[in-house]
Amino acid sequence: MTLDQFARECRDILKQDPGPAGRSRICKRLEGLLRDQAFVSSLLKDSTAERQVVYEDPDLGFCILAHNYNGPKDSPPHDHGPSWAIYGQAKGETEMTDYDRVAEPAEGKPGKARPTRTYKLTPGVAHVYNEKDLHAPRRRGPTQLIRIEGLNMDRIKRARFEPVA
Numbered sequence: 173m174t175l176d177q178f179a180r181e182c183r184d185i186l187k188q189d190p191g192p193a194g195r196s197r198i199c200k201r202l203e204g205l206l207r208d209q210a211f212v213s214s215l216l217k218d219s220t221a222e223r224q225v226v227y228e229d230p231d232l233g234f235c236i237l238a239h240n241y242n243g244p245k246d247s248p249p250h251d252h253g254p255s256w257a258i259y260g261q262a263k264g265e266t267e268m269t270d271y272d273r274v275a276e277p278a279e280g281k282p283g284k285a286r287p288t289r290t291y292k293l294t295p296g297v298a299h300v301y302n303e304k305d306l307h308a309p310r311r312r313g314p315t316q317l318i319r320i321e322g323l324n325m326d327r328i329k330r331a332r333f334e335p336v337a
């Protein structure tokens with residue numbers, strides 16, 4: 173399987189079903205590919221950036237990304253605005269926490285998010301985050317991921333959320 177083949181497959185699936193069911197099919201497919209060392213090493217090298225768009229679909233707008241973090245890396249609770257995302261763990265471990273939306277961001281103030289559960293993404297595991305699904309990844313050591321975004325987040329401003337107990 174090459175990146176082009178995988179991109180074509182994602183495209184076909186999303187054309188049939190752009191909603192959560194289509195994403196879930198892509199997620200399953202990605203889990204298989206995360207165990208394919210040749211595929212993983214074609215996208216992820218030591219020289220890969222923290223965020224590298226390796227494919228962007230000219231019509232549907234979805235992107236395939238490679239992420240290479242050389243050390244610990246945490247992000248605050250966030251969603252992807254109008255987009256969804258699939259996180260696929262290739263190497264190392266991501267400790268992911270899901271959150272409930274307690275308050276929406278408004279008037280320049282961050283929203284509020286309450287943690288509901290924490291779980292690990294280990295190599296070969298992928299997870300779908302649909303629109304509005306708040307989550308925060310914590311990476312305590314070096315990690316590599318293959319992620320898919322419904323829309324390229326480079327062009328979307330992220331809303332801020334503060335965790336509350």
Ligand SMILES: [Fe+2]
Nearest residue numbers: 250251257307
């Ligand atoms: Fe995210």
